[in-house]
Amino acid sequence: xxxxxxxxxxxxxxxxxxxxxxxxxxxxxxxxxxxxxxxxxxxxxxxxxxxxxxxxxxxxxxxxxxxxxxxxxxxxxxxxxxxxxxxxxxxxxxxxxxxxxxxxxxxxxxxxxxxxxxxxxxxxxxxxxxxxxxxxxxxxxxxxxxxxxxxxxxxxxxxxxxxxxxxxxxxxxxxxxxxxxxxxxxxxxxxxxxxxxxxxxxxxxxxxxxxxxxxxxxxxxxxxxxxxxxxxxxxxxxxxxxxxxxxxxxxxxxxxxxxxxxxxxxxxxxxxxxxxxxxxxxxxxxxxxxxxxxxxxxxxxxxxxxxxxxxxxxxxxxxxxxxxxxxxxxxxxxxxx
Amino acid sequence: xxxxxxxxxxxxxxxxxxxxxxxxxxxxxxxxxxxxxxxxxxxxxxxxxxxxxxxxxxxxxxxxxxxxxxxxxxxxxxxxxxxxxxxxxxxxxxxxxxxxxxxxxxxxxxxxxxxxxxxxxxxxxxxxxxxxxxxxxxxxxxxxxxxxxxxxx
Numbered sequence: 077x078x079x080x081x082x083x084x085x086x087x088x089x090x091x092x093x094x095x096x097x098x099x100x101x102x103x104x105x106x107x108x109x110x111x112x113x114x115x116x117x118x119x120x121x122x123x124x125x126x127x128x129x130x131x132x133x134x135x136x137x138x139x140x141x142x143x144x145x146x147x148x149x150x151x152x153x154x155x156x157x158x159x160x161x162x163x164x165x166x167x168x169x170x171x172x173x174x175x176x177x178x179x180x181x182x183x184x185x186x187x188x189x190x191x192x193x194x195x196x197x198x199x200x201x202x203x204x205x206x207x208x209x210x211x212x213x214x215x216x217x218x219x220x221x222x223x224x225x226x227x228x229x230x231x232x233x234x235x236x237x238x239x240x241x242x243x244x245x246x247x248x249x250x251x252x253x254x255x256x257x258x259x260x261x262x263x264x265x266x267x268x269x270x271x272x273x274x275x276x277x278x279x280x281x282x283x284x285x286x287x288x289x290x291x292x293x294x295x296x297x298x299x300x301x302x303x304x305x306x307x308x309x310x311x312x313x314x315x316x317x318x319x320x321x322x323x324x325x326x327x328x329x330x331x332x333x334x335x336x337x338x339x340x341x342x343x344x345x346x347x348x349x350x351x352x353x354x355x356x357x358x359x360x361x362x363x364x365x366x367x368x369x370x371x372x373x374x375x376x377x378x379x380x381x382x383x384x385x386x387x388x389x390x391x392x393x394x395x396x397x398x399x400x401x402x403x404x405x406x407x408x409x410x411x412x413x
Numbered sequence: 414x415x416x417x418x419x420x421x422x423x424x425x426x427x428x429x430x431x432x433x434x435x436x437x438x439x440x441x442x443x444x445x446x447x448x449x450x451x452x453x454x455x456x457x458x459x460x461x462x463x464x465x466x467x468x469x470x471x472x473x474x475x476x477x478x479x480x481x482x483x484x485x486x487x488x489x490x491x492x493x494x495x496x497x498x499x500x501x502x503x504x505x506x507x508x509x510x511x512x513x514x515x516x517x518x519x520x521x522x523x524x525x526x527x528x529x530x531x532x533x534x535x536x537x538x539x540x541x542x543x544x545x546x547x548x549x550x551x552x553x554x555x556x557x558x559x560x561x562x563x564x565x566x
Contacts, residue, residue, distance in 0.1 A: 223525055227521075227542070228522050228525035228526075229521070229525060230493075230495060230498045230517070230521035230524055231498060231501070231517060231521040231542065232492075232498045232499075232500055232501015232502070232509060232514065232517050232521075233498075233505075233509070234444075234502060234503075234504075235502070236439075237437045237438075238436055271425055271428040272422075272424075272425030272428065272429060281435065281436075285428070316432075316435050316436065316437075320432065320435060400425075
C-alpha cells in the first residue's frame with residue numbers, strides 16, 4: 077500500500093529529505109537584476125568560453141552542480157543520482173553535463189517545470205531509502221532557447237508584449253538523507269492541463285491553469301492553505317500569468333495574493349531590463365530558488381515555502397501545426413521546521 | 414478543473430476571452446511612428462542613392478539596381494555588427510519590409526547556424542526565413558504576369 081501517499085496527487089515524506097546546499101550560475105543580464113547578490117557565479121560573457129550557446133549552457137549546468145556539491149562539503153563521487161533536464165533537443169545540456177560529471181543520470185523533460193520535477197523524484201528516492209545524496213539540476217540559456225524555439229538572434233523582429241525572456245542560468249540543489257537544512261515535506265505532482273491557449277508568445281496564460289490546478293490539489297490533499305506558507309512561488313508565469321493565477325485561486329476560494337510571487341517577475345526588473353512580461357525557462361525558477369529562496373530560508377527570513385515550477389509542454393512542431401499548449405506544474409513544499 | 418479530454422470547448426473559449434482582456438495593448442502610436450520614420454528614412458536613402466547614381470550617368474534601371482545593391486549590403490553589414498536587430502526591435506515592419514530587412518533575415522540566419530557548419534548550417538538555414546518570402550514573391554509575380562499576359566496583351 078502506498079502509505080506515504082496523501083490524497084490524490086500528493087506525497088508526504090516520512091523521512092523528509094534535507095536540502096543540503098545549492099549552486100547557481102547566471103548570465104550577465106541576470107547578474108544585473110534585483111537578485112544579483114544571491115548568485116554564486118555571474119558570467120561576464122554568456123558564451124562562457126565555449127564554442128556554442130549549447131555548450132555554454134551545459135557548462136553552466138555542470139558548474140552549478142560542482143558549486144552545490146562544494147557548498148555541501150561533499151565530493152562528486154558522493155552523489156548517487158543526478159536528475160536533470162533542459163529545453164534543448166534530446167536534453168543536450170543535461171546529458172553533456174552528466175557525461176562530464178559521471179554521476180548516474182536520469183534525464184527529464186518537463187520544460188520549465190524541470191526543477192520541481194527533478195526535486196520531486198529525487199526526494200522520493202531519498203525518502204524511499206534508495207540513495208543518501210542526489211542532485212537536482214536544470215538550466216536554460218536565452219540564446220540557445222531562441223534558436224530552438226524562435227528566430228535567429230540578429231534578426232530584427234519586434235517581440236509581443238506578452239512574450240517572456242528566457243533566463244540564462246543554471247541551478248543545482250543537493251538533497252540528502254542526513255544533515256542540516258530545510259526539509260522537503262510534501263510533493264504534489266501535477267497533471268497536464270490545457271485550456272486551449274495557442275499563442276507561444278503568451279506562455280504565462282497557457283501555464284496559469286496548470287499552476288492553479290496543482291496548488292489547489294496541494295491544498296485539498298494536505299489540508300494546508302495560503303496561511304501555512306511564507307511564500308508560494310510559481311516558476312515563470314510572468315505578469316499576465318501571475319495575475320490570472322491569483323484571480324483563479326480567489327475564484328476557488330483561496331486568497332494567495334499576500335504570500336504569492338512568481339520567479340519570472342523576481343529575476344528581472346521588468347521595467348528597466350526590457351524583458352517584456354518577465355523571465356521564463358528552466359533556469360528561471362532554478363536560479364531564483366537555488367540563489368535567493370534557499371539563502372533566505374537559511375537566514376530564516378522564509379520558513380515555509382511552496383515552490384511550483386511551471387512548464388509549457390509545446391514543441392516548435394506542435395506550435396507550427398496549430399496545436400494548443402499543454403502545461404504542467406509540480407509543487408514542492410519545503411520547511412525549516 | 415478537468416483534463417483536456419474531459420473539458421469542453423466552452424471552457425476553452427471562455428478562458429481565451431478572459432485571457433484576451435489581460436493582454437496589454439501594444440503602444441500602437443509609438444510603434445507606427447517608429448515604423449513610419451525608419452521605413453521612410455530607408456526609402457529616402459534609396460531615392461538619394463538612385464539620384465546619386467543617375468548623376469553619375471547611370472540609366473534609371475541601372476541606378477535602381479545599384480541602389481538596391483548598396484541597400485542590401487548595408488542591411489547585411491548592420492546585421493553583422495549587431496545593430497539591425499536593435500533597430501528592428503523598435504521599428505518593426507519599418508525595418509522588416511524594405512529590402513534591408515530581407516538582407517537582415519538571410520544574414521542573421523546564416524550567422525546563427527554557422528556553428529552547424531557551412532553546408533548543413535549556413536547554406537541550409539540561410540533561407541529559412543527569407544525562403545517563404547521568395548516562394549510567395551515569385552509565385553505572386555508569375556500569377557500577376559499571367560493575368561497581364563491574358564487580359565491586357
